[in-house]
Amino acid sequence: MSPALHPRVLIADKLSPAAVEIFTSRGVVADVKTGLSKAELLEIIDQYDGLAVRSSTKADIDVLAAATRLKVIGRAGIGVDNIDVPAATKAGVVVMNTPFGNSITTAEHAVALMFALARQLPEADASTQAGKWEKNRFMGVELTGKVLGLIGCGNIGSIVADRANGLRMKVIAYDPYLTPDRAIELGVEKLELDDLLARADFITLHTPLTDKTRNILSASALNKTKKGVRIINCARGGLVDEAALRAGLDSGHIAGAAFDVFVTEPAKENILFGAPNFIATPHLGASTAEAQENVALQVAEQMSDYLLSGAVANALNSPSVTADEAPKLRPFIQLAEKLGVFAGQMVDGGLTAIEATFVGEVSKLNVKPLTAAALAGVLRPMLAEVNMVSAPGIAQARGIVVTESKQELSPVYDSLIRITLTAEGGQRAFAGTVIGGQPRVVEMKGMELDAPFAPAMLYVNNLDKPGFIGALGGLCAEAGVNIATFNLGRTAAGGDAICLVGVDQALSSDQMKAVRALPHVKEARVLSF
DSSP states (O other): OOOOOOOEEEOSOOOHHHHHHHHHHTEOOEEEEOHHHHHHHHHHGGGGGGGEEEEOOOOOOOHHHHTTTOOEESSSSSOTTTOOOOHHHHHHOOEOOTTTTHEEEEHHHHHHHHHHHHTTTHHHHHHTTTOOTTTTTTTOOOTTTTEEEEESHHHHHHHHHHHHHHHHHHHHHHHTTOOOHHHHHHOEEEHHHHHHHOOOOOOEEOOOOOOOTTTTTTHHHTTSOOOOEEEEOOOOOTBBBBHHHHHHHTTSSEEEEESSSSSSSSOOOOOOTTTTEEEEEEEOOOSSSHHHHHHHHHHHHHHHHHHHHOOOOSSSSSSOOTTOOOOOOHHHHHHHHHHHHHEEEEEEESSOOOEEEEEGGGGGGGOHHHHHHHHHHHHTOOOTTTOHHHHHHHHHHTTTTEEEEEEESSSSEEEEEEEEEEEETTEEEEEEEEEEEEEEEEEEEEEEEEEEOOOOEEEEEEETTTTTTHHHHHHHHHTTTTEEEEEEEEETSSSSSEEEEEEESSHHHHHHHHHTTSSTTEEEEEOOO
């Protein structure tokens, strides 16, 4: 490879020197330029094929528009809040992260903050070094025998559970994706959120920030906690209502809190600062030498592989397949993922098993990436940052059984993919195929239909009675919601029926109440893809 053909990567945030060594040894030119202003980044980004960042550099829509040569962004860490993933996707830029490199470090930080809260270590240290000897002021509590409540029991949460069990704490957990068998294996008791709030002496959060988890510890939730509770957040700012937490600390209902993450970062000022028994650290969850080394090595290897061979790993917006497999698998990966997203939005919790079945010609391909794509789709409505590579590990951590099967003969379609979910409410199956290169839904609830996917859709299960279609259309017209596509399926005349409606904008909660109130409607949901 001539020097002119060597891919170039800009390392814009501080990474371990090992990252540069890996890039160089693989034939990738790596320039280290940290602390760039946005204007400086915009001026040079068009010279690079890859951009390696941590959390400081913002790869926003302006940067992506200027990055005419960019092929891949590598995030040394998990969260991609600083990367505009939709804009990157539109620009054809792969976004990769390193989902597991920080797990032990973040879990240990949460445990360290729990100890610090229990014994008021920061305040005791400051008091003692100020020349005071306030032995009676700092009365702590033991961790042994206390109840630790985990909100989120995935990769990091399960590590915290293991350490807490070693401390002889009683561990309880709220996680819709945690199965009873996995809970027993981890030595935790699975509870609903309200039950956890009422029982926990300490609460630690280990869940991503999504629409479902934002302010999961709201003012209402905090009011349900046990008096004297102590709360730790090393996950994401925005999981806890900071103003409500401050009120709880001031009133004494909450005995203490320790946060490593905040709604606004850098957190130069915050309503929680100065509150009684409040400990703050500047997003140190991943800040150990070991973690920095791990994520640096991972991101350099992944980016090099992609730039040199086209292989994709740990991508949030692109399937993980080899360069040789990509052309054949791409349309089926898109189908599997969209079917998964569809299925994931149709299940409210208690997911225990996922089965992917491949029928016809698709069964002759390497279906592992297809199963991973379907699994990522199923989990994505709850876990925003899940991708094809991280999804299997996330499912395993929650005890979700994932199986796949093949059937060479397809009676109707050349190729068919069926996703079957098992949850507390029973089983649901969704099937689709590729027609003209585009994914389509062709079966659900045992009913045949033929529906394309749309960014916003409405699903309705109803009795097949005259007037329903007109009533639904009239309701959408009154709401100013334009119908783009309308597809129907039914068991028999007058029996169970479904419709999938592509709409130009999602219906509001009030509009959905009106849909559910229509005669003969059994279930209605808003879907997004």
